[in-house]
Amino acid sequence: MSEHAGSGPEAEGQFAGRVAVITGGARGQGRSHAVELARQGADIALVDRCADLATVTYPLATPADLAETVRLVEAEGRRCVAATADVRDLDAMIGFVDDVVAELGSADILIANAGVSTLGSIFDMDAEQWSETVDVNLTGVFNAMRSVAPHMKRNRWGRIIGISSMMGRSANPLIPAYCASKWGVIGLTKSVAHEMAHSGVTANVIAPGNVSTDMLHNDMLYRLMRPDLESPTKDDVAGVMATLHVQPVPWLEADEITAAVVFLCSQGARHITGSVIDVDAGASARFTA
Numbered sequence: 001m002s003e004h005a006g007s008g009p010e011a012e013g014q015f016a017g018r019v020a021v022i023t024g025g026a027r028g029q030g031r032s033h034a035v036e037l038a039r040q041g042a043d044i045a046l047v048d049r050c051a052d053l054a055t056v057t058y059p060l061a062t063p064a065d066l067a068e069t070v071r072l073v074e075a076e077g078r079r080c081v082a083a084t085a086d087v088r089d090l091d092a093m094i095g096f097v098d099d100v101v102a103e104l105g106s107a108d109i110l111i112a113n114a115g116v117s118t119l120g121s122i123f124d125m126d127a128e129q130w131s132e133t134v135d136v137n138l139t140g141v142f143n144a145m146r147s148v149a150p151h152m153k154r155n156r157w158g159r160i161i162g163i164s165s166m167m168g169r170s171a172n173p174l175i176p177a178y179c180a181s182k183w184g185v186i187g188l189t190k191s192v193a194h195e196m197a198h199s200g201v202t203a204n205v206i207a208p209g210n211v212s213t214d215m216l217h218n219d220m221l222y223r224l225m226r227p228d229l230e231s232p233t234k235d236d237v238a239g240v241m242a243t244l245h246v247q248p249v250p251w252l253e254a255d256e257i258t259a260a261v262v263f264l265c266s267q268g269a270r271h272i273t274g275s276v277i278d279v280d281a282g283a284s285a286r287f288t289a
């Protein structure tokens with residue numbers, strides 16, 4: 001485990017004295033959550049794989065990305081512990097969280113955010129692609145929850161947030177593994193909400209629409225959206241991306257997902273558990289319930 005612990009000024013803000021564990025925290029939405037929770041007083045523990053995966057056709061985060069998130073958290077005056085590890089490895093996740101508790105004192109908030117998106121038809125998807133997607137997006141969320149649960153139960157306080165997707169509440173062709181994994185995050189989190197209800201711990205899901213991160217802005221997705229073009233650009237795909245939403249916007253910014261994270265971690269949300277918050281420019285208006 002690589003550690004970067006800064007000793008900043010006394011924490012201020014609604015999360016002062018709390019420690020937030022964020023998986024997939026090197027960049028994108030995870031980085032946005034880390035910096036905002038730090039701004040509001042939390043110390044931060046980041047874990048990210050920081051290496052590509054065989055069946056994921058866009059680059060994942062790098063060690064430099066992780067170092068940059070650490071720098072941004074420390075710039076907020078908070079402590080930050082960071083490790084390069086894979087959420088698919090339960091022993092590594094338990095070891096990481098135990099080290100975080102030893103170093104920072106507790107593990108109060110979990111944002112189970114690490115995820116990958118893969119495309120593949122049911123007619124030709126192979127076992128490796130299926131299992132990489134489901135293992136990262138679903139088993140990885142389980143591993144993170146399993147790692148923090150004993151600490152939260154002991155402290156009788158905790159906030160667990162699983163990051164699903166509008167594709168965890170609906171479906172599209174050519175992303176069966178992603179859809180299945182994101183539907184799974186909702187079932188898993190609701191079950192955990194039951195188990196933790198007597199321990200002062202809430203467990204909820206955020207289901208984002210399109211979010212402007214590297215998971216969205218890459219050739220794989222651009223070509224899916226515009227198969228009629230050889231090299232589609234951001235402008236070429238914006239119109240198609242907007243059709244996935246109801247409001248006429250192609251994508252949201254990461255800080256819009258962070259706003260829901262902050263709310264679910266707040267004292268005001270203490271009696272919200274087992275819920276799904278859709279932050280998806282109205283895509284959920286198409287869902288049945």
Ligand SMILES: NC(=O)c1ccc[n+]([C@@H]2O[C@H](COP(=O)([O-])OP(=O)(O)OC[C@H]3O[C@@H](n4cnc5c(N)ncnc54)[C@H](O)[C@@H]3O)[C@@H](O)[C@H]2O)c1
Nearest residue numbers: 024028029048049060061086087114115165210211213215
């Ligand atoms: N971007 C979108 O349009 C969108 C929409 C809905 C939901 N989501 C979900 O939001 C979450 C965050 O994604 P993002 O948009 O910030 O994309 P991103 O690709 O920028 O971030 C994902 C992070 O997870 C890390 N990661 C991937 N596999 C890992 C593993 N096995 N172990 C540890 N870390 C791993 C990556 O290195 C990366 O830093 C994901 O769960 C994603 O499925 C994204």
